[in-house]
Amino acid sequence: MNERVERERRERTRAWGLLGRGSVIASPYLWLLFFFLVPFAIVLKISVAEVQLAIPPYTPLFAWPEGGSFELFAVGDNYRLLIEDSLYIRAYANSLKIAAISTALALLVGFPIAYAMARAPRAWQATLVMLVILPFWTSFLIRVYAWIGILKNEGMLNGVLRWIGVIDEPLIILNTDIAVYIGIVYSYLPFMVLPLYANLVRMDRSLLEAAADLGCRPAGAFWKITVPLARPGIVAGSFLVFIPAVGEFVIPDLLGGSGTLMIGRILWTEFFSNRDWPVASAVAVILLLVLIVPIVLFQRHQQRQREAEA
């Protein structure tokens, strides 16, 4: 009798255990399902519809009139437009170019910062990491607005340069691609610095001593030892900057000129100005496909890294 109670209790506990474990495993998948797959399916659905003056402003995907048969309305016109009108292709290409150059600049600026942080005395390092994260305490939008004040013709930068006598005429930076690069590098620098720092701080310094011991000068050891070993950090930081930079809208809109063609702005125009939800959705779907390539590459790299470490 007592034994049966005991067994039942154990089975109940096991059932709860399985349920608990199941829900822990399921939660990321549920998250992906509700906040990525379902919204994506909706966008995909809109992207094969046609514009109509109604609420919502697009045709339904299917109809099943009473007494009639199931009808599916899906058109490829929106995608055809993206290919036929060179504006879109140029915008995609330009976004990739701007993102790639910004990523390279962020790496160039971020590596010395991360390196200095990793080499700083242990006691300072937590503070330095805090300082890198500190800008996030202010709204992203406000920080980008602040750059307008710095970069404009009568802005702080030109004021200082004129005051110390470097220039006579103000530099025209605002509303050019240069301002966009500055904005992206500034905004995404922490995403470059933090993975690089996490990587560099773990590096065994006796490796550099070993290199010196074997006749390698410090500069040589940097390129032959530090950089190859920092590769996982370089790759992670670069993807974390590159992927959001491709779809960036706020920075080119506020800092860039009318000629700064980026896909994020096209998306905005199609959606809000033209109220052409189907084309905007098609732009978004293609943007996702364009970004899936680097994301998959990134995943592969992470996977290999984990396997190598195991």
Place this chain on the structure above:
Amino acid sequence: MRANPGGEAAFLRIEGVSKRFGSVTAVDDVSLDIARGEFFALLGPSGCGKTTLLRMLAGFETPSAGALLLEGVDLAALPPYRRPVNMMFQSYALFPHMSVTGNVAFGLRQDRVPRAEITARVEEVLALVELSGLARRKPHQLSGGQRQRVALARSLVKRPKLLLLDEPLAALDKKLREQTQFELMAIQQRVGITFVIVTHDQDEAMTVADRIAVMDRGRIAQVDTPSAIYEAPRSRYVAEFIGDVNIFEGRARAVNGGDVMVEQADAPAGLAAPARADGPAAGDAVMLAVRPEKIEIAPGPPPPGTANAMAGEVTEIGYLGSVSTYRVRLDSGKTVVSTQTNRLRHGGGAIDRGARVHLSWPVEASILLRS
């Protein structure tokens, strides 16, 4: 293999070297001469300054005072990458992104050695450490013992004048460590390079080294051959650091011929030890050190009036296979350790725990230390 044979200038001369880190003196006025081709060990507990001394030789630390001369050339002016010295690191410090070949060839590539010669020398040194089949593996695909060999090969391949080894065997398990000690000696004899090894393991130092410097808090306590360090330690620190030892404190009574007679409560006829050149005068407080294996243990008493004889009760017997360790409590309460070889199978059965026994040892087995 004494340093400085025939008055020739020492191969490696360490002259009054000190190293201070802030208020801490890690190495305190150390002077040493090391001969060409010697296998020299720096031995001491952690924090005694041995690793700091080694790192100064490699060039990773700068001496606060003193000079390091290799074949008469001051090393201070040379950065690590210019010194004809290579180091094998305790952590091995293998480059994880390079294969075994890449690691071993790294030093030769820095010197722009021709490609064909690099290949030949890497093959040669990998054969020396018996790693030929693993040339293309990455460090993480190797066992601990194999990594240790790669590190050794990498530090040997440039044929340095001086090879520094920082606790080279510490990460290996006991069996492998003992086997590797003999291989290390064989390799040193084949390549003829001067080795300076840092270790905290006295057995390792005794096994591999021609001479040992025992270090204590930044200073050299004694430099000697392994047998001299063991048989004739000059201080209690050295006697206790190397092997096990029984220490008896007493007062010198008289110098009788070549022997010093010492009064000690447990020995009715007193203790006797060979006198030292700087030997104590009668009345001085002295210490006698006696190694456990030199103390004879017997059920019956020696003839009355014999020096170095004591009686007590066996409190513990540790059977270690080849030897047994007896802990004997003397009448004063002091415990003396004696080891006896188990020459006969189940030998020594005559003495059991709790038995009353008599301890004795020859005069030459006593080592006189100054208090």
